[in-house]
Amino acid sequence: MTTNIVILTGAGISAESGLGTFRDEGGLWAQHRIEDVATPEGFARNPDLVHEFYNARRANAAEAAPNAAHYALAELEAKLDGTLLIVTQNVDSLHEKAGSKNVLHMHGILAGALCAACGHRWEAPAVMAKEDPCPACAAPQTRPDVVWFGEIPYEMERIEDALSAADIFVSIGTSGEVYPAANFVSHADYIGAHTVELNLEPSAGASRFAEVHLGPATETVPQWVASELARTNS
Numbered sequence: 001m002t003t004n005i006v007i008l009t010g011a012g013i014s015a016e017s018g019l020g021t022f023r024d025e026g027g028l029w030a031q032h033r034i035e036d037v038a039t040p041e042g043f044a045r046n047p048d049l050v051h052e053f054y055n056a057r058r059a060n061a062a063e064a065a066p067n068a069a070h071y072a073l074a075e076l077e078a079k080l081d082g083t084l085l086i087v088t089q090n091v092d093s094l095h096e097k098a099g100s101k102n103v104l105h106m107h108g109i110l111a112g113a114l115c116a117a118c119g120h121r122w123e124a125p126a127v128m129a130k131e132d133p134c135p136a137c138a139a140p141q142t143r144p145d146v147v148w149f150g151e152i153p154y155e156m157e158r159i160e161d162a163l164s165a166a167d168i169f170v171s172i173g174t175s176g177e178v179y180p181a182a183n184f185v186s187h188a189d190y191i192g193a194h195t196v197e198l199n200l201e202p203s204a205g206a207s208r209f210a211e212v213h214l215g216p217a218t219e220t221v222p223q224w225v226a227s228e229l230a231r232t233n234s
């Protein structure tokens, strides 16, 4: 019997790879104001500050290596008798570096550049600057291809279709503070999927999950993947 699994990941899955989370003690939102570095208004006000913020995160992400949690999800995708879609809120590429193929970046990706004038997308250089000309229209309006607050996350229809067909929904390393991702568990529960949270501490939506395992992702994710492969491939 094949199993359809949708997995939502957040900053917590990359924490043990050395990439900062947002809302933990000393996290990114304790160091920077969201309205300055993660909104279209902030970018219009001071594009240099925004590029500086994402250039630093792009450099960190380029140096970072996947951890046991990323590798466990890649193993699950390779061995599962069924389908696996990873919907990540993360803009790093650690799922892909670990070997996962079916990854959807709903908040965009640091490795991507976007032209605010014509919508052209290309591979971001290591360091971006506001005067970089767009390769397609030459306008000096290039930005990181990252979804900011007040903007629409990418591929929501594809995500909703996957949730509607899911047998299992797993949420890993996210605080459940940001919508629409924080609502995925309700959608999964509504269609009768089994819901699992793997997190360092209970998220804002913990009570909506049928199964919760607390601990670092490098422990909880490999354990859960091993149990799931034993169950579905038996």
Ligand code: APR
Residues within 6 Å of the ligand: 009, 010, 011, 012, 013, 015, 016, 021, 022, 023, 024, 027, 089, 090, 107, 172, 173, 174, 175, 176, 177, 178, 198, 199, 200, 201, 202, 203, 215, 216, 217, 218
């Ligand atoms: N293992 C598992 N979970 C962890 C670990 C770890 N080692 N370290 C931290 N966590 C958990 C925290 O307990 C917290 O619940 O990861 C979560 C991180 O929460 P946030 O910092 O809010 O990150 P995230 O949920 O991904 O934020 C969602 O908000 O700012 C926007 O666009 C940004 O994509 C981001 C979105």
